[in-house]
Amino acid sequence: MSLGFSVETLMPRARGGGALRMGLVPIADDRWLQPAPDLAARAAAFDSDDCVAVLPEAEAAARETAALLGVAGGLGEAARAVWEDLCLVTSDADRGYRLTGGAVAFPTDWRLHQKLGQSLAQVHAPIHGYAEQLSKGVDHFVATLPAGAIYGRANWFVVPTAAWRYLPQDDPAQRFAHVTTANAGDTLFVRCERQTLRRLPETGAVLFTIGIHVAPLHALSDGVVHRVADAVAQTGSGEHARRAAPFYAEALAGYAAARRDELVETIE
Template sequence: MTLGFSADELLPRARGGGVLKMGLAKLDERDWLQPRPDLAARAEGFAAYPEGIQLSAEGAAAGAELAAMLGLSGGLAEAARAHHEDMCLLTLRPGDEQYRLVGAAVAWPSDWTPADKMGLPLRALHAPIQGYEEQLASGVDHFMAKLKPGAIYGRCNWFIAATGEKRWVAEPPEQAFSHVTQQNAGETLFVRSERQTLRRLPETGAILFTIGIYTSPLGQFSRQNQARLGDAMRSLLEGEGDRRGAGAYAAALIGYAQRQEIERTP
């Protein structure tokens, strides 16, 4: 199975509201990483955000294993620079029940700072996500414990942002979306999708978590996906709306999607 490598392709499979679910799909090796990464963009991303590379002593061996597995010399940083995906390493300490973050090579984070997350266990890493502890934490812990080397799983999600920049730092929603209207939403609202994969490294037993960032303005999505986003806004407002700031842009997005549907109808 493949998830696709663009925001428009990913959207039908992406979670963007409602009850939290892992929503994992098993992937073939050929569908693991972006086959045609823009390495110049990756170099620019890391040059602009060097603090996105964090590696503890616990993660060094896993980083070296990852680089070798990808046919590279070096470690985690070299692996992430050579691919489209940001990459994180998680390991399980003796006596622990949760994996924790021991390495991150992240050029394009979605409103998080790797240095602040280093060393944290999974539940603390996801603490800002509304409903994670109640709806998803136990399932994630179980999946991580049972993940076998060789298996690759993927999932994706989406967010609405006021910028198409790959490295995203969220602003207060009322400020970020103050210029958005039903008329200009196609150019001023951007869908940001994270294509995430998980696999266990066979030698160290560390788990590699990759995050491929894809962004596109709302107006460049298919009409079906624009309608899908408009419908999703209603459930999002009832669930995670506060965290995602949906109240600041939902009416504009819904109105835009409805206008596009009307204009498309003969």
């Protein structure tokens, strides 16, 4: 089992509703990163905003990351050469594992400067249920991840835009006000994060990559559309609200039902 590089192939591997889980799968080295990145889109994002920050304790890991990718420089140069955003997690005896570096061109509703220096629990604090269901498991996994191994997982969001950078500032009711059952195929997009983790052998830092893949509902197969609709419907109330689901869930469910009806009619 591995992870693809599209919403269509990532969604079947992503968590549905219900309890949070890491859902990690091993990744082969030759399937680690997007093989054909759009570097022009990456450059435009990095050129338009301050997307890179590295604390002093992560400078060596940043250089090691660049060297691993065959790039001269540090974390910013490395992230311009690949499709994935790059984050560094380092540890010290007093504070444990923390986010100490990042080159994040395509964030999904978070800002690097607000998370930098935080523990893993603090970074994930906005996720409802994380402290109770995932925090200890994530901390243990990061602490015991061996060098040489690569693991990956998929995460998903439903959003009203295909933009690579998703940093909404408006009220979610306004953000999704134009979405209806009739137009949901064109106005709702599934945004997947293809996340991987590997330990850097020299510094011992953990490199966390996030590759963004976006597709409109109408471009996805019936099975994936139904999985997205079911996942939204089964998401717990806190996460349901955080993901702004109350403002699109009904339209999404109606669209998925219409796709199901079309499929039945075709078969008959």
